[in-house]
Amino acid sequence: MLTFERYEMPATLPEALALWAEAPAGARLVAGATDILPWAREGRAGDVDLPLGIDLSRVAELRGYERHGARVRLGANTVWQDFLDDPRLARWLPVMPYCSVWFADDQIRQQATLAGNLVNASPAADGTPPVLALNGELELCRWAGDHIMCRTMRVEDFVTGPGATRLAPGEIVNSVTLDIAEGYGASFQKAGLRRSLVISVACVAALVKLDETGTRFADVRLALGGVGPVPERLRDIEDRLRGAAVDARLIAEVAEATASRVASRSRVDYRRRVVPGFVRAALEEAADRARVAPSAAERKEAENA
């Protein structure tokens, strides 16, 4: 059972940051609340009485998203269901809907935030691999007495281990900025104990852009989750494939080598068997989808027609 001595609902970022800066030891930020409530139960933290909960869901600055050139800046309160319900986000970030559909369930996705999933830093998080593949970057803000100070950090550098991040005391994640990957084909592969409501035993996020002939990899993004203390971007494979012809044998060959990336403490043999299959399936599926994904120019034409 989770109880709070005090529960605050700040409406602006300065208010939230000021509360957080002054917060007593043990205070917690509450974003979607979908992890903190199950945490305070028997077998995990047990009954917890927190001195202060700062609920971020009404902070105006954390809402919405905006495009900046080839990147999109998502407010920290963006929830996982947004990637399924907002056609523009789905088009810009084609890997996110495929990840989202495997993320918890339709209801939890209405509350669970992208930023919360990243800050939680579970090694089995579904959300981190696609964010790594999209060169995700966080904006971390804190209250400096009379103004807001922000710094940016790559998600790859931010997550340092199971449940561990570089979030400094007093900091709040303000936004998550991702590459716009319109025209890429995408895939998300996941093994869990069941379809809904489970974290990943292993997952792979892939994005593929083909050249104008549709036969060569113009760009590849590949990231792996659930198989080590932190999710991992597979840059060596991306480099190897970039410029190469899309070829089942080549995909199988690079996929085979990924078994060695498994650094989990449990179920290593199982994961070593699953991961190469997932990498191959993800690359093939993303390449197939890239073939049918309309380019931005084609979409423009269709819209004007």
Next chain:
Amino acid sequence: MPEMKLEMQVNGRKVMRLADPGQRLLDFLRDELNLTGTKEGCGAGECGTCSVFVDGKLVKSCLMPVAKAQGAEIQTVEGLAKPGELEAIQKAFHKTGASQCGYCIPGMVMAATSVLREAPEASLDEIKERMGGNICRCTGYSKIIEAVALARDVVTGRASPAVLEPETVGESYIGHNVRRLDAPSKVTGRLKYAGDMVMPDMAHMAVLRSPHAHAEIVSIDTSEAEAMAGVACVITAADVPGTDGFGVFVHDQPVMARGKVRHVGEAVAAVAAEDAATARRALTKIKVEYRDLPGLFDPEDALKPGAPVIHDYAPDNMVKHIPIRKGDIEAGFAAADLILEEAFSTQQVEHAYLEPEAGIAYVDHDDVVTVISPSQNITHHRHMLAGILALPINKVRFIMSPVGGGFGGKEDMIYQGMLALAAMKTHRPVRLVFTREESIAASAKRHPSRVTYRMGLTRDGRITAIRFEMLSDGGAYGMSSEGVMRKAAILSCGPYEIENLWIDTRAVYTNNTPSGAFRTFGGMQAQFATESMMDIAAERLGLDPFEIRRRNMMRAGSLTHTQQRLTSASIDRVLEAAEQASRWEPGAPTMRGPMRGDLGGPGTRAPCTLGARFETPKDSKERVA
């Protein structure tokens, strides 16, 4: 507790309460507004019994601090239809028989409503995918999915609303689908389970449970807890006035641990207080001094000479041994061309009914101790409780509340005694609602069993003898072990006529969670072994698996394992139906390998995946991604 002025629109009505903003929306709806159609099955977002709409979006109210719903429009299951009416989706659940225990049903109806609002054209696969956050333990989902598809067809105009009406029944009900009488109360959330009931001046109970598997209780000090503001009473085994002990067969289990604890999760003391949070806080003030005893965690160890003794009355740790002997197995094995020896083991299984154990007890104006609970065995419970309380039977009353799933798991009187004692001590109604974790820790499980099998067969597949030995982990208390072992023995060698057999089933005490009744009552563990043996034998003898079963099956006139003469038997028809339904290709299992034609056809379930919503039906508008 902090307080905040919370204002929202609930089911179309303005609501204002001064309440704790950090409490869950679920608690606010149930405790403040008495909207108990929204259930709590797990409290961790896993089950979906608490699904409600917040500003049109379906969420799990156990995962939402109520402050997040400030100013929002809330719709609960009570708000779907006007009083006395049913929405199409509710009618569809009624029509298809989608509600059984009913505990998941309000959440299911809400999830189905969300599907029809968000994706009215959803395919069957998409319906399943979108409802993935809600679980059911009774129905197997088929009827629920059927109901959603039926409502979808009506809502989208593909089917006439008449399909939601009951089937006309002529002269006989046989051959017709008859709607359940209690379905409307379930699909509207109006049915009150024990945990939904409130009584004036009611106190709330929490239970202190043992962290040890086997330990002597040196002392229990409840004074600090009893002195706490808001605490109505603390009870321990010392409060039992009569002969302490209950059980389905042997009365070996005290209402609360007496002298020693025998498994992790056993009740040691209980607090009744003004609210559940106070009761839980008071538990932390109870001081129990334990002295660890050597524990037994494997049934094999329980049988070893010198093993720790768990119950004084059973120095050999034996709960029950059921032997069955028929014919002469030595002669049977001597006549065999092939002797197979195998060992099988099955694991502990939790029932996981969606309604965690709950109950409410009070002492009425005539001093009748009354317990309302979803007990699967109220008459037996009443008799046992009368002895425990040292009351004549007419001063003990049990009322069976709707059972939100039992499957055998609610046959044991594991908490009703505590409620009765607290009600007697305080003369107030006392309610206890288990958490999901508590339910898993304290309730009986399916027996983990090991079967050692020896089967003799002739070359043509006739079984000449079977020796079947089952050792089951009964856990810390007897519960239904005796009956489970009896059933396991009776069903052991399956529906096959065996001339020579030697069967022993044993359940022994260990310090594991008690084992008890669970659907099939020991049959499952036995059949897993027997049917596996039949397949192994078919493989070894090069026989078709159906054929080897036919050569041994019971027929009218057969003598069962317990030597009952059968006047009829139906396994021949069962085998025929299964053979046809599976489009079975005759032949030995070894001969066909992966080239079988009867795999992967219609009726075979496709691999589990997600993403049905990405498939764009030809006639619908563009979908996301």
